[in-house]
Amino acid sequence: MTKEKGYILLTPGPTPLPPSVRAAMAEPILHHRTEEFGQLFDFVIKEMQYVYRTQNTVLMMTTSGTGAMESAVANLLSPGDKAVVHSTGAFGDRFVAILKAYGLAPAVVSENWGHAASPEKLRDALKSNRDAKAVFLQHTDTSTGVVNDLRTLASVAHEIAPEALVVVDSVSGLAAEALETDAWGLDVVLTGSQKGLMAAPGLAFAAISAKAWRLVEAGRLPRFYFDWRTMRKSLPDRETPYTPGVTLVAGQAEALRIIRKEGIENVWRRTAELAQYTRAWAQRRGLSLFAKDPANILTAVNLPEGVDGQALIAEILRQDGISIAGGQLKLKGKIVRIAHMGYISRADLDAGFAALERRLSQVRV
Numbered sequence: 226m227t228k229e230k231g232y233i234l235l236t237p238g239p240t241p242l243p244p245s246v247r248a249a250m251a252e253p254i255l256h257h258r259t260e261e262f263g264q265l266f267d268f269v270i271k272e273m274q275y276v277y278r279t280q281n282t283v284l285m286m287t288t289s290g291t292g293a294m295e296s297a298v299a300n301l302l303s304p305g306d307k308a309v310v311h312s313t314g315a316f317g318d319r320f321v322a323i324l325k326a327y328g329l330a331p332a333v334v335s336e337n338w339g340h341a342a343s344p345e346k347l348r349d350a351l352k353s354n355r356d357a358k359a360v361f362l363q364h365t366d367t368s369t370g371v372v373n374d375l376r377t378l379a380s381v382a383h384e385i386a387p388e389a390l391v392v393v394d395s396v397s398g399l400a401a402e403a404l405e406t407d408a409w410g411l412d413v414v415l416t417g418s419q420k421g422l423m424a425a426p427g428l429a430f431a432a433i434s435a436k437a438w439r440l441v442e443a444g445r446l447p448r449f450y451f452d453w454r455t456m457r458k459s460l461p462d463r464e465t466p467y468t469p470g471v472t473l474v475a476g477q478a479e480a481l482r483i484i485r486k487e488g489i490e491n492v493w494r495r496t497a498e499l500a501q502y503t504r505a506w507a508q509r510r511g512l513s514l515f516a517k518d519p520a521n522i523l524t525a526v527n528l529p530e531g532v533d534g535q536a537l538i539a540e541i542l543r544q545d546g547i548s549i550a551g552g553q554l555k556l557k558g559k560i561v562r563i564a565h566m567g568y569i570s571r572a573d574l575d576a577g578f579a580a581l582e583r584r585l586s587q588v589r590v
């Protein structure tokens with residue numbers, strides 16, 4: 226895969242776009258209440274079911290991943306409802322913040338950053354919250370580069386709190402790491418267009434089970450733009466209730482064509498190979514991994530003592546034209562996160578490794 230001029234993006238979202246996805250977005254714009262757009266939208270929804278490995282309803286929203294997360298809280302819960310969040314980093318903490326913004330008081334299980342969610346800790350938390358309406362989990366936490374064992378976590382939830390919905394943030398995991406919505410019994414899986422889905426930022430999706438719809442119907446939190454009931458009502462007409470990001474939908478449709486052609490299991494396999502490749506490079510260079518349970522979507526590498534991580538990535542962007550993510554919040558300046566999902570290629574990674582090696586030796590004290 227070759228790239229034309231411009232930055233090489235090695236960031237965990239947005240990720241680079243295949244040229245045909247960019248070309249699809251450069252086509253003349255469609256009106257959203259037309260047969261042509263209806264076909265495109267319908268295609269995107271059906272192909273998302275393929276990527277999600279689900280027969281459940283898939284909704285599309287014109288928003289980013291956080292909007293999808295907020296929509297899940299607003300639609301699934303009611304005032305006073307109990308919820309459990311198992312957080313492995315910044316994005317699990319975001320679920321906590323959203324729940325609190327809606328006046329709810331979730332029970333929170335937090336892992337030390339870099340560690341995956343422990344099924345035993347979830348078991349204990351659910352034993353004292355068997356009446357929880359929902360359990361919020363992350364597939365991959367992009368802030369730490371960790372992957373969670375969703376299959377096991379979901380089975381613990383089903384066993385201890387069978388009434389609770391399993392709600393998953395797979396904003397960075399979908400179309401990169403293995404995920405089986407139906408086989409693992411995941412009631413709601415949320416994602417965004419700008420990572421494994423190889424499209425521009427601005428679309429989000431939710432796959433919603435029949436069990437979850439019962440809570441949506443009964444929910445008593447305020448919602449309007451993000452009301453899933455309104456979105457579902459428009460689906461048979463192959464429409465969204467309000468003006469969707471038409472251009473983004475055209476790009477997403479093309480990216481989904483590419484994913485279907487490769488096959489979702491091959492996408493998972495290719496991403497895993499790139500992750501292995503990156504971990505092997507880090508090991509050769511004597512750089513330790515931040516994550517104890519590393520994901521395939523990105524590799525978080527600890528920087529040697531005395532390296533200013535923020536200056537390092539700024540310098541790589543300025544001099545090499547390569548965009549690499551640093552650490553977030555408490556990891557700022559301490560790690561770099563090298564993404565290998567979506568359209569990121571081995572050649573992109575090689576360029577990133579070379580730049581890191583060059584600049585690391587320059588900024589080392």
Ligand SMILES: Cc1ncc(COP(=O)(O)O)c(C=O)c1O
Pocket residue numbers: 237238289290291292316363365366367368394395396397398417
């Ligand atoms: C795991 C995870 N959840 C949620 C989000 C939030 O998505 P957005 O920035 O699209 O709102 C991100 C974005 O990086 C993410 O990686």
